Amino acid sequence: MDRRVDLCSGWRRGPRAAAGGRVRRAVGAVRGPESRAGRDRPPGRMPGRLAGGGPCGGAPRRRLDTHENNSAVIQAERGRRVVAGGRTLGVEDRRDRLRELGELFRQFRKRTGLTGKELAQRAGVAQPTISRMETGRLLPTPETVDRVSAALGLDEVSRGELDALLARLRDEVSRLKGGLAGREAANAARVRGARSVTVFSSAMVPALLQTAEYARLAVAIGRDVDEEDAAKAAAVRVEAQAVLFDAGREFAFVLTEGAVRTWPGSPSLMPAQLDRLAQVATLPHVRVGVVPWRVEAPAFPLHGFTVFDGTVSVVEGLVGDVTLTDPAEIVAHEEAFEAFAGAAVYGDALRELLGEIGADYQMLASRLEK
Secondary structure, X not given: OOOEEOOOOOOEEOHHHHOOOOOOOOOOOOOOHHHHHHHHOOOOOOOOOOOOOOOOOOOOOOOOOOHXXXXXXXXXXXXXXXXXXXXXXXXXXXXXXXXXXXXXXXXXXXXXXXXXXXXXXXXXXXXXHHHHHHOOOOOOOHHHHHHHHHHHOOOHHHHHHHHHHHHHHHHHHHHHHHHHHHHHHHHHHHHHOOOEEEEEEOOOOOHHHOOHHHHHHHOOOOOOOOHHHHHXXXXXXXXXXXXXXXXXXXXXXXXXXXXXXXXOOOHHHHHHHHHHHHHHOOOOOEEEEEEOOOOOOOOOOOOOEEEEOOOEEEEEOOOOEEEEOOHHHHHHHHHHHHHHHHHOEOHHHHHHHHHHHHHHHHHHHHHHHO
């Protein structure tokens, strides 16, 4: 049987996974009674010009393709670079992405048999807006996208394809415009747009679970950053955690014990961080598990990742994020998550483990203070 090894997660995959199908199977992990609950985790399924008397006639319409969006695109076109899709993106890459977006809009319009003028009239936007979108010269505002999508009558699959491409473009622009705070704002927007978020972390406490002090150090540690920018980024990160209390969403977190035992700044801040993990774990729509050192690891945890609605997986790196959308890659990450979730402890066993780790931190802090 054809079996493949995912180089990112070290997880072996069969042909069903390569074809994009969901595969759930047991792995060689040691599971106690308390850890079998990992199988019941929430599914990781892990979102012109003024036209007075224009094409539609009537009163002047509000400018939809704003100067701010145009400036953002121009700024993103300059020589700065970000990581996305597994490689470093430069000027030509971003232009290609905008042209890809424009071609997608053009294909959708052709499929409906509409001309650019007819689509503009139906959507209630200026005709030059449609032209600039289709030629890759405009990153449209969300309102414009909604109007044009409604006018085209896009089905769920087509709208999902469009939204995935738009999300990547807007994410890159936000990060380039706002430094660390902009990056955190982009992350927060992505989380708010998802109904299901699945997180595996092997190196640190995930952003959604961090205390304010942990977050302040996490955004800046190992980086040459502006203190004010780092403080704003930490504030945005903590504020974004309000989404955890939305009972209409599902969250699943699995951490390795190594992630919980890695501390920034001082070990004295970690007892409060451990309490935070225990508190969030009590929310009925949030599942938090930790894979103890005492159990056999189902795979080498080479990196962490976050899966949004089962369609996008984001891997955080030192110089930027890698965004994956290929179905086979998503399945590989979901399989890896299932494997580690099956080896994790939850509930009372989790609280007992966190208590042991907390006691170790207190002893370590006492020794360092002497």
